[in-house]
Structures are given as structure tokens and as C-alpha cells.
Amino acid sequence: MIGRLMGTLAAKQAPDLLVDVHGVGYEVQAPLSTFYELPAVGEQVTLHTHLVVREDGHTLYGFGSGRERELFRALIRVNGVGPKLALTLLSGMRVEDFIQCLQQQDATPLTRIPGVGRKTAERLVIEMEGRVKALVGGVAPVADSTSAAPAADGAVAEAVSALVALGYKQAEAARLVDNAGEPGLASEELIRRALQKSVR
Numbered sequence: 001m002i003g004r005l006m007g008t009l010a011a012k013q014a015p016d017l018l019v020d021v022h023g024v025g026y027e028v029q030a031p032l033s034t035f036y037e038l039p040a041v042g043e044q045v046t047l048h049t050h051l052v053v054r055e056d057g058h059t060l061y062g063f064g065s066g067r068e069r070e071l072f073r074a075l076i077r078v079n080g081v082g083p084k085l086a087l088t089l090l091s092g093m094r095v096e097d098f099i100q101c102l103q104q105q106d107a108t109p110l111t112r113i114p115g116v117g118r119k120t121a122e123r124l125v126i127e128m129e130g131r132v133k134a135l136v137g138g139v140a141p142v143a144d145s146t147s148a149a150p151a152a153d154g155a156v157a158e159a160v161s162a163l164v165a166l167g168y169k170q171a172e173a174a175r176l177v178d179n180a181g182e183p184g185l186a187s188e189e190l191i192r193r194a195l196q197k198s199v200r
Contacts, residue, residue: 002026002051002060009045012038014162014191015087017062019045026060031072031090032162032195034064036188052076052083059083067095078127080120088115088166092195102128114167159190 005028007021014035017028028047030038039045047062048069061083063069068090075086089098092113101109102125110121156177163173176194185193 002049005045005047005049005060005062007045009039009041009043012041013158014187015091015165017047019047019062028060028062029087030062030064031068031087032092032166032188032191033068033090033094034062035162036192037064038188061087063090065095071095071098074128075124078124080123085115085120089113091166101125105129155185155187155190158187159194162187162191163194 005019005021005026007019007026009017010020010025011018012035014032015029017030017035017038019026019028028049030047034047047064048066049063050061050069050072052059052061061069061072063072072083072086072090075081075089076083081089089110093101093109097109101107105125107118107121107125110116110124111118116124159177159180160170160173163176164170168176173194177190180190180193
């Protein structure tokens with residue numbers, strides 16, 4: 001099992017990352033919550049990882065915090081929730097917001113995330129109720145920061161592509177990004193704002 005990667009961020013295109021560790025490039029999939037906090041390409045990065053082994057290949061998932069990884073591991077233990085849906089859940093909702101849904105027994109916010117129907121959301125709330133205590137410790141609010149970096153060429157296209165990869169329809173993804181904010185934002189900030197609007 002690969003539990004952590006420390007190396008140079010060689011490429012990033014949500015949700016895919018490439019991390020160079022002493023000349024070996026690791027392909028990693030990361031939730032957008034982690035993607036927002038990544039350094040620039042060429043800088044050092046540390047990721048908590050989880051390796052999923054299947055007959056058709058191995059997939060490495062990376063997270064900016066141990067708590068995100070723990071929630072990911074808890075999610076994929078739920079019947080009907082695979083790694084892709086778990087990644088989508090983490091991309092669409094912060095860990096503390098997910099915990100709040102469990103504590104309040106409220107499945108409604110989960111149904112606003114693409115790919116999560118009412119039955120799946122209710123099953124998540126019920127099956128994960130007993131695991132909430134393990135996830136609660138150390139949860140702190142995440143500051144709502146706005147990227148001051150200028151948008152790179154294709155920032156809008158990158159944001160739309162990332163939302164489509166998470167399960168949004170092309171038209172819906174384009175609409176959310178278009179309504180996400182003023183021009184000049186980086187793709188990470190466009191994605192973050194679009195997801196915030198989608199769950200309201």
C-alpha cells in the first residue's frame with residue numbers, strides 16, 4: 001500500500017495529478033477540495049494516498065489531509081459507493097459539512113451532488129452514522145479564500161472539464177462556471193465557486 005507521496009507536482013488537470021518522486025511519475029486522482037490547495041506546477045507537494053487495486057488496473061487517490069483520506073475510506077465501505085462517487089462527494093462537500101449532514105441526519109444536501117440520488121444519500125447517512133465520531137475529532141472550519149492569481153488561458157475550459165469529470169452534464173457545467181464569478185479567476189477558484197452554487 002502506498003500511504004503517502006512527497007515529490008514535485010509535475011502536472012495538474014482536475015481531477016488528475018502527476019507527482020514526480022525521485023524520477024518516478026505517479027498518476028494520482030484527487031478531489032477538488034485537495035486540488036484547490038495544491039501548489040504551482042514545479043513545486044513540492046505532499047499527499048496522503050489510498051491505492052485501489054482492481055482486475056483492470058491500480059488507481060492511486062491523493063488527499064491534502066489525512067481527514068479527507070479517512071472520509072474517502074469510510075465512504076467506499078458503504079454499499080453502492082465506489083471510489084469515483086467517493087471522490088465526487090469529497091469534491092462537492094467539505095469534510096465538516098458532510099459530518100454535519102450525518103449529525104443532523106439530513107440527506108438533502110448530499111442529493112445536490114451529481115450522481116447522488118435520494119436512496120444513496122439516505123443510505124450514506126444511515127450507514128455512516130456510527131462512524132461519525134471517528135471523523136469528528138479535529139475538524140476545523142476551512143477558510144473561504146479567494147485566489148488572487150490571474151486566470152491562465154483556458155481557465156474556464158479547465159473548470160468546465162473538471163465538473164464534467166465529476167458527473168455534471170456539459171451544459172450544466174458550462175452554466176455553473178459562467179455564473180461562478182467575475183473574469184480573471186483561476187480555474188481552481190472557478191470550480192470552487194461553481195460547486196458552491198450547485199449545492200445551494
